[in-house]
Amino acid sequence: MAKVRLSFSPAPVHVRTARLVGVAVARRAGVAENLLDEVRLAIGEACTRAVALHNQYGLPDLVTVEMSDSDSYAVRVIDHAPIEASVGLAKLPPDELADESLTDEALTTGVGFALLAGLVDDLQVRPVEDGPGTEVRMMWPVHRR
Numbered sequence: 001m002a003k004v005r006l007s008f009s010p011a012p013v014h015v016r017t018a019r020l021v022g023v024a025v026a027r028r029a030g031v032a033e034n035l036l037d038e039v040r041l042a043i044g045e046a047c048t049r050a051v052a053l054h055n056q057y058g059l060p061d062l063v064t065v066e067m068s069d070s071d072s073y074a075v076r077v078i079d080h081a082p083i084e085a086s087v088g089l090a091k092l093p094p095d096e097l098a099d100e101s102l103t104d105e106a107l108t109t110g111v112g113f114a115l116l117a118g119l120v121d122d123l124q125v126r127p128v129e130d131g132p133g134t135e136v137r138m139m140w141p142v143h144r145r
Contacts, residue, residue, distance in 0.1 A: 002029070002069050007062040010054030015047040018065050022075060029069030030142035039073075039140060042119040046077035046136045049116075053081035053134075072122075073140045080133040 004025050008014035022043040023036055031039060043065070050063040061080040068074050116123055122139040 004067045006065045006067075008065075010051045010059065010061070010063055012048065012051055014063075015044055015051060018047045019044045022065065022067060025067045025069070026073050026140065029067075029073045030144050031073050031140050032143060035140055038119050039075075042116060042138050043075055043077070045115050045119065046075070046138065049136070050077055050079035050081075050134075053079050057081050069142060071142075073142050075138045077136045077138075078128055078133060080128075080131065082132050083127045083134060 002025070004021065006018055006021055008018065019040050023040050026036060026039045027033075047063060047065065053059075054061065054063060059080055064076075064078040066074075066076040066078070116136065116138070120138045120140075124135075124137040126135055126137070127133070128135050
């Protein structure tokens, strides 16, 4: 089992790097070629959401992305924002997400879960075990050669 960990400062420019690394690890793990675009988009969305939360709350903490390839390809994106921030906007009805008073960061957070749910069949969102934050866990099947 290979495990790759990537931590980056909460800046949008680093999301691209996380996507590139995530797809490279997915390809090496044996994720089917037709799923790689889904992997790219999902990792980008989860990382963008984490960066937006960190920026919204002024958190300098690093965003962490962990990838492993045991029985499946698993990606964990971990932020350190208050859990209420992650869950609150995800529950807003669509008409409130269209409210022009929402900041770009708040809108990104609220829409992020909806996009992830559409991209990833095996998606889990839960509080981190130690301290504030959220773990977004995504999994894809692998085919060993």
